[in-house]
Amino acid sequence: MGDSLFPVYNNFFIGNYQVAINEGYELQGLSVTDATERDCYVYRSHIALGNHQLVIDEITDESPTALRAVKLLATYKSRPHEREQCVATCQEWLSDEALAANANVQLISALVFAAEDNLVEAMKCCHTSLSLELMGLMIHLLVKMDRPELAEKHLRSMQAADDDATLTQLATAWVNLAQGGSKIQDAFYVYQELGDKYAWTSKLYNGSAACQMAMGRYDDAEKDLVEAINRDSKDPDTLQNLAVCALHLGKPTTRFLNQLKTLAPKPFAIEQLAAFEAQFDAAKAAYA
Secondary structure (H helix, E strand, O other): OOHHHHHHHHHHHHOOHHHHHHHHHHOOOOOHHHHHHHHHHHHHHHHHOOOHHHHHHHOOOOOOHHHHHHHHHHHHHHOHHHHHHHHHHHHHHHOOHHHHOOHHHHHHHHHHHHHOOOHHHHHHHHOOOOOHHHHHHHHHHHHHOOOHHHHHHHHHHHHHHHOOOHHHHHHHHHHHHHHOOOHHHHHHHHHHHHHHHOOOOHHHHHHHHHHHHHOOOHHHHHHHHHHHHHHOOOOHHHHHHHHHHHHHOOOOOHHHHHHHHHOOOOOHHHHHHHHHHHHHHHHHHHHO
């Protein structure tokens, strides 16, 4: 990745999406490769902000492969009835040697498979290590699977590739938080440093709050999350974390859960909650 793109991809990684878009539009005179790379981050920032239709409308069938992959991600996220087709397209691309050598095709396919809860296929894409972001996603998936010892092993490879990168710093925080104990404080410092150095975003506040909660500091976590919700009132991670904080602080959670239920697509936590409620009702009926 060219250094001229740093303001674009760095803002994307910390969750400063509108700034990433603005920085991208200001960059001129790039090589064809860098221009495509920039467009990928700009359009993925639009997806993160919920502007799916803009991405679908602007990327055409004549666009470079990397951008067509981003369009597929926008389609997958915004059109539930087309998800099956999106998964099939990913599989088709990956079976084509030339397309499968594209880091963005591997990355978007991994994100789609992960969203489908098909972690094995997602990891196969990450194993190519075609980009720092694929290495980071591999670590994220291993943490999600509760395998911090494997995540740490992959983190060492990522640190060897680029120790100073913001993405490597974030991955270090994920692994430290997953390992727990005294490492949680180290993870907390990573979020503090990134927030102070670049900009505090909803994403960084949530990371900081997760560390605070893991250390039992729910009052401080709540303060971080209030800052996060002021930046993005519809962020599902913030609303879920606020609900958890409220539970621990003996406060009502209804408002946050109701807000989560209004979001589209429906957050996974709400689907899980609905399933638990149905199970509870069935058990209650059995004893009635």
